[in-house]
Structure formats: C-alpha cells, structure tokens
Amino acid sequence: MTKPLCLVTGACGFMGTHMVEVLVEAGYKVRATDLPSAYPDDDRAAGRFPSVLRKLNVEFVGADLTDPDAVKPLVKDVGFIFHIAGLFNYSSKWEAYEAVNVGGTRNLLDAALAEGKLSRFIMWGAGGVYGLPTPDMLPLREDMPTNPPNNYLKSKDLAEKLVMEVCEKNKIPYAILRPTTVYGPRAVYGGGQLVMGLAKMNPLAAPANFTGRVPFIHVRDVVGAALHLAEHKGTIAGPYNVNDDSQMTQLDLMRFFAKLNGALFIKVPPIPVEPIKKVAIKAAGLMQKVMVDMLHKKSPLEADTIAYLNGDFVYSNEKLKATGYQFIYPDARHGLRDTVQWYRDEGWI
Numbered sequence: 026m027t028k029p030l031c032l033v034t035g036a037c038g039f040m041g042t043h044m045v046e047v048l049v050e051a052g053y054k055v056r057a058t059d060l061p062s063a064y065p066d067d068d069r070a071a072g073r074f075p076s077v078l079r080k081l082n083v084e085f086v087g088a089d090l091t092d093p094d095a096v097k098p099l100v101k102d103v104g105f106i107f108h109i110a111g112l113f114n115y116s117s118k119w120e121a122y123e124a125v126n127v128g129g130t131r132n133l134l135d136a137a138l139a140e141g142k143l144s145r146f147i148m149w150g151a152g153g154v155y156g157l158p159t160p161d162m163l164p165l166r167e168d169m170p171t172n173p174p175n176n177y178l179k180s181k182d183l184a185e186k187l188v189m190e191v192c193e194k195n196k197i198p199y200a201i202l203r204p205t206t207v208y209g210p211r212a213v214y215g216g217g218q219l220v221m222g223l224a225k226m227n228p229l230a231a232p233a234n235f236t237g238r239v240p241f242i243h244v245r246d247v248v249g250a251a252l253h254l255a256e257h258k259g260t261i262a263g264p265y266n267v268n269d270d271s272q273m274t275q276l277d278l279m280r281f282f283a284k285l286n287g288a289l290f291i292k293v294p295p296i297p298v299e300p301i302k303k304v305a306i307k308a309a310g311l312m313q314k315v316m317v318d319m320l321h322k323k324s325p326l327e328a329d330t331i332a333y334l335n336g337d338f339v340y341s342n343e344k345l346k347a348t349g350y351q352f353i354y355p356d357a358r359h360g361l362r363d364t365v366q367w368y369r370d371e372g373w374i
Contacts, residue, residue, distance in 0.1 A: 028052060028053050028054070029053075029103070029104025029105050029142075029144060029145075030053075030054050030055075030056060030102050030103050030104055030105075031048050031053045031054065031055050031056070031103070031104070031105040031106075031107060032055075032056050032058065032099055032100060032103045032105070032106045032107065033045050033048070033055060033056070033057050033058070033107045033109065034058050034059070034090065034099075034106070034107070034108050034109055034110035034133065035058075035059055035108075035109035035110030035111065036057030036058055036059050036078060036085070036109070037057075037059040037060075037063040037064060037073045037074060037075045037078065038059070038063075038072050038073060038074070038109065038110075039072050039074070039207075039209075039211045039212050039213060039214075039217070039244065040109050040149070040207070040244060040247065040248065041057070041059065041109045041110075042074050042077040042078065042211060043209070043211070043244045043245060043247075043248045044107050044109060044248040044251065044252075045057055045077070045078060045081060045083055046077065046081065046248075047245070047248045047249060047252055048107075048252065049081050049083065051252060053105075054084075055081075055083045055084070056083070056084045056085075056086060056099065056103065057078050057083050057084065057085045057086070058085070058086050058087065058088050058099050058110075059073075059075075059085075059087065059088075059110065060087065060088075060089060061087030061088070061089075062087075063075060063087075064078075064085055064087055069213060069373075070213070071213075072211075072213040072214055072217075074211055077211075086098060086099055090110055090125065090128075090129030090130075090132055090133060091124050091125060091128050091129050091132065092132075093132045093135065093136070096132045096133055096135075096136045097136050097139075097140075099133075099136065100133070100136045100137045100140045100142075100143070101140060102140075102142055103137065103140065103142055103143065104142055104143065104144045104145065105144065105145045105147070105255050106133065106137060106143060106145070106146050106147065107147045107251055107255070108130065108133060108146065108147065108148045108149060109149045110125075110129060111125060111126045111129075111149065111181070111184075112125040112126055112177075112180075113177065113214065113215070114177070114214075115175065115177055115327040115329040115330060116327060117176075117177070118176075119176045119179075119180075122176050122177055122179070122180035123180055123183075125180075126177075126180035126181055126183075126184050127180055127183045127184050127187065130148070130184045130187055130188065131187060134146070134187070134188070134191045134192075138191070138195055138197075143197055144197070144198065145197075145198055145199070145200075145254075145255045145261075146188065146192055146197055146198075146199040146200075147199070147200050147202065147251045147254060147255050148184070148185070148188045148199065148200070148201045148202065149201075149202050149204070150181055150182075150184070150185045150201040150202060150203045150264055151177075151178055151181040151182075151203060151204070152165075152203045152204055152205040152206075152240065152266065152267070152268065152340065153173065153174070153178045153181075154171040154172075154173045154178050154181060154182045154185065154203065155169060155171060155172060156171070156172030156173060156174050157174055157332065157333070157336055158336065158337065158338060158339075160337070163337065163339045164339040164340055164341040165266065165338070165339065165340045165341065166266070166341045166343075166344075167203070167263060167264045167265065167266060167341075167344050171185075174329070174332065175329040175332075177329070185201050185264065188201060189201070189263065193262070198260075198261050198262070199261070199262065200251075200254040200255075200261045200262070200263070200264075200265055201263065201264040201265065202247060202250060202251060202254075202264075202265055202267050203264050203265065203266050203267060204242050204247045204267045204268070205240035205241060205242050205266075205267070205268040205338065205340060206219065206239065206240050206241050206242065207242055207243075207244055207247055208220050208241060208242075208243060208244065208357075208360065208361065208364055209243050209244030209245060209360065209364055210244070210364060210367040210368075210371075211244075212244065212364070216241070220361060220364055220365065220368070221368055221373065221374050223278070223279075223282040224282065224285070224286065224365045224368060224369075224374050225286075225374050226282065226286065226288065227286055227287075227288035227289065228283070228288050228289035228290065228291055229279045229280075229282055229283040229286070229288055229289070229290050229291070230279070230290070230291040230292070230293050231275055231276050231279040231290075231291075231292060231293070232292075232293050232294065232295050232296045232298075233276070233292055233293065233294060233295045234295035234296065234298065234335075235274065235275040235276050235279075235298075235335050236274045236275070236276060236335075236337075237274065237275055237335040237336050237337040237338070238272045238273065238274050238275075238337050238338055238339055239273055239274070239275055239278050239338065240268050240338045240339070240340055241268070241269055241271060241273070241357035241360070241361070242267050242268050242269050242357075243269070243353060243354040243357070243360040243364075245353050245354070246267065246269065246352050246353050246354055247267050249350070249353060250265065250267050250345060250350050253348065253349070253350045254348065254350075257348050257349075259348065261348070265344055265345045266340045266341060266342050266344065266345065267342070267345060268340040268342050269342070269352055269354060269355050269356065269357055269360075270342070270352065270355040270356065271355070271356045271357040271358065272339060273357065273358075275335060276292070281358060281361070285361075285362060285365060298334065298335045302331060302332070302334050302335075305331045305334075306331050306332060
C-alpha cells in the first residue's frame, strides 16, 4: 500500500527537522515547508537548520502560512499534515500570535479541505494551555478546561479549538499534541535554553523549598508520538499530553546536573518564592518593554517564563499510552544526558 504524502510545516526548525527525519526513516515522501527566508542557511540563533532537509533530499516549498494563496500549493496531493509551524516567542505581540498561530492554521485547514486528500491532521498545541496548576488540578488531564496564562498560549488554545471544530465537522481524524518542556539535539529556545544553561553551571544551587516538579519530553518522543497517532488504526481525536514518566523536582534537576557537570551542588535555605517572583516578573516586564518596543530586540528575561518558577507540573500521559505508544526516553535523565553530550560534541556549550 502506498504511503500518503506528508506535509511538515515549520520544517526548518528544531521540531520540524526531527519530524522530517523520522518520516523519511519510516519510508514516507515528505514535502517540507517553512518561510522562504528560513531555507538558504542554517541560523542557530533563530533555531533554523535547513541543512538537515537538504541532506535528506526532501522537497521544500517556501511559504508564509498567513498568505492563503501561498498555502494552496503546499497541500496538493497531501494525505498527512504535521502542523508544527508557529510563533513561539514570549516577547511577541498578540497581533503576530493571532496571525501566525490562529490565522495560519485556518489557512492550512481551508486549503487542505479544498484539496480533498487529507486523511490525518496532527497539530502541535502546547502543554501550557491548562494554566498554572493548583494542587487540586494534578495530574493535568486532557479533559480538563484550558486556562492559558499568556498571549502565546491563548493563541495556541484558539488554534486547538479551531482544529477540533473543523476536523470534527468534516470527519477528519486528528490529534493535537500538547508537549511539555521539549529538549533534544538542536533545541535552542525554551527547553534548549534551560538545558544549555544548566549544563554550563558550576556550582549549582537550589532552595530547599524548590519542590515543584518539572515536566520533560524528548523531541524524538514528540515526533514519534505524532507519527504513531497518524498511523494509529484506532480512533484518534482531541488533545494528547506528550510528557515522559519522570517527575523530577527542581531540586532533583539541580542535583542531576551537578553530577552530570562534575560540579558542586548547594542546597540553600528556603526562600519566599511568590514575593520574589512578583518582583522578578515586574523587572522582566520592564526589560521586555525596553528591549522589544524601543530596541526591537528579543528580551533575555521574559516575565512569562519567570511565572513558571517553582510551579508543580504533573501531566497524565495515560491517553497517549492507551493508544500503544512506547516512549523512547521515559526517564528524562537519560535523554538529558544524551542531549548535553550532543551540545558538547557540536561545540554549543
């Protein structure tokens, strides 16, 4: 049986390149798309790695998903869509999030439905759409209401709801992945910043009351879950938390990296987390205003990131496991060790 043509959006990025690699390894023909400006050269700072696509010799079609006319050629004869493209930058404005994350998704769905070949739509949502959890919410499950705390997550939540509405109305099997802290080779932003930062620290210290659990998922498990759900013979629908089985506290994480780095670990007395967070969030907000609005640069300190400090994040992954998916890295310690070694081998740290 001939395998369907796969479209991967955001294909030059961290997640997109891994998705293309996995599809090619599985014998699929892939059409990769990203902004035309993303393709000429690798740009580590921007998290773009088109050289990976060139090595795989896959078709590349440059397009801006916010332009409906540019989207139409992308979906010709496409059966599976892996929609990764999105604006993920806490310093961006709402108008940009809405245009890319919501409008781009709408344009892609409209074009695919008009083409008439779509049999699976796999979308990248976000694990943060539940909001900052309270103890009574844990573990976070897919049937819980969403409460996105910032503009990025609000846009992802709207895009998720759009996919649910359109795919259910048109009887298109679909899945929405809700990854947590994604790490792995080529990760630059988000989880990549965290891992590279910790891998360079010596000594490492953490307050005794930093007992909030940190959610992790290796990039290969995100794209592996995406392909698994696309190929799944049973019913797929709605969101799927994509999070591994490890539940390291922030203290555990610091101890782990101290051992990995051959560094000293210092457990310091408890600190008043919430008052410190409030001050730090205000300071970060001012810095963002100066950096983004006045200097037109990305801020190194983002209020939305600080808001997660010492949060306790526990996600249920039972819905994904019930489909038969088996994690490549069920314990983040193994994946983090491999990832840090990759960063060192590549000279990133």
